Amino acid sequence: MKLNFKKSGQGEPLIILHGLFGSADNWFSIAKELEKDFTLYLVDQRNHGDSPHSDDWNYQVMAEDLKELMDDEGLDSAYIMGHSMGGKTVMTFAMNYPAKVKKMIVADIAPRFYPLHHQRILEGLNAIPMGQLKSRKEADDILAEYIKIPGIRQFLLKSLGRDENGKFIWKINLPVITEKIGNVGEELKSATPFEKPTLFMGGANSDYITEKDKEEIERLFPNSHVIYIKDAGHWLHAEQPAAVIETVKAFLKDKFSP
Incomplete structure (x- = not known):
C-alpha cells in the first residue's frame, strides 16, 4: 500500500509512525527539531490520516507498508521510531527486515499482549x-x-x-x-531476535512498559535499553517533547547513556 507521508529535513533518514487513532500530524512539533539533524518521514499508517483504507489491518501488513515506502524512496536502511501501535509496527518490521533498520526507538509499548481497552x-x-x-x-x-x-x-x-x-x-x-x-493488542512473536541497537522509551506515569515486560524485551531485542521519561504518560511526545527530542537525538547520534 502506498502510504501518505510528509518528508522534511536533511541527514540520515528517520521514519516515525504514530499510534492508534493518530496521524503523522501528531509528530509535527517534534519534527521541527529533529529535521535539523535527520531527513524525516512522518507517516500515516493504513486506515489513518490521509493514507488509504483497507479491510486488511494487522502488524504484518503494516510492516509490509513500511517496506514498500522505503523501497519506493530508495532507502536501503533507516532509523525507525514508532509510538504505541506504531511501536509494534516497527518492532514487527525490524524482526522481519533487520537489514533495513539502523537503530530502532519504540515509544511506550512492549511486545506483549494488551487486553482491549478502547x-x-x-x-x-x-x-x-x-x-x-x-x-x-x-x-x-x-x-x-x-x-x-x-x-x-x-x-x-x-x-x-x-x-x-x-x-x-x-x-x-x-x-x-x-x-x-483486537489486532492492535496482539503479542508479537519471533524466533529470531532483532540484535541492533534499540531503545524502549516509556512514560514514567504510564503502565504500558512494566518491569515484567523487560524479560521479553531483552529476549526479542537483546541490544536494547529501557528508559522512562519523567512526568510523562502514554503520550510522552506530547507531554514532554523536549525530553523526547533530547533522548532521540542522543540515542541516534551515539551519545546516549542510560
Whole structure:
C-alpha cells in the first residue's frame, strides 16, 4: 500500500509512525527539531490520516507498508521510531527486515499482549451521526458523553475531515478499526531476535512498559535499553517533547547513556 507521508529535513533518514487513532500530524512539533539533524518521514499508517483504507489491518501488513515506502524512496536502511501501535509496527518490521533498520526507538509499548481497552472510545466515535453532522462542536458534545477528558476528545477529532462535497467524514477507517481492534493488542512473536541497537522509551506515569515486560524485551531485542521519561504518560511526545527530542537525538547520534 502506498502510504501518505510528509518528508522534511536533511541527514540520515528517520521514519516515525504514530499510534492508534493518530496521524503523522501528531509528530509535527517534534519534527521541527529533529529535521535539523535527520531527513524525516512522518507517516500515516493504513486506515489513518490521509493514507488509504483497507479491510486488511494487522502488524504484518503494516510492516509490509513500511517496506514498500522505503523501497519506493530508495532507502536501503533507516532509523525507525514508532509510538504505541506504531511501536509494534516497527518492532514487527525490524524482526522481519533487520537489514533495513539502523537503530530502532519504540515509544511506550512492549511486545506483549494488551487486553482491549478502547471500547468506550469506539462507542463514542460510532455514536456520532456522520451523515447528519453539522459541526465539530456537535461531534465534541456527543463524544463528551463517552469521554470526559477534553484533550483526548480533541486528539480524536483531529481525524474528522470533510469530503469533496463538504460533508464530514472520518479519516480513520472506523468500521475496520472497530471490527479488528483486537489486532492492535496482539503479542508479537519471533524466533529470531532483532540484535541492533534499540531503545524502549516509556512514560514514567504510564503502565504500558512494566518491569515484567523487560524479560521479553531483552529476549526479542537483546541490544536494547529501557528508559522512562519523567512526568510523562502514554503520550510522552506530547507531554514532554523536549525530553523526547533530547533522548532521540542522543540515542541516534551515539551519545546516549542510560
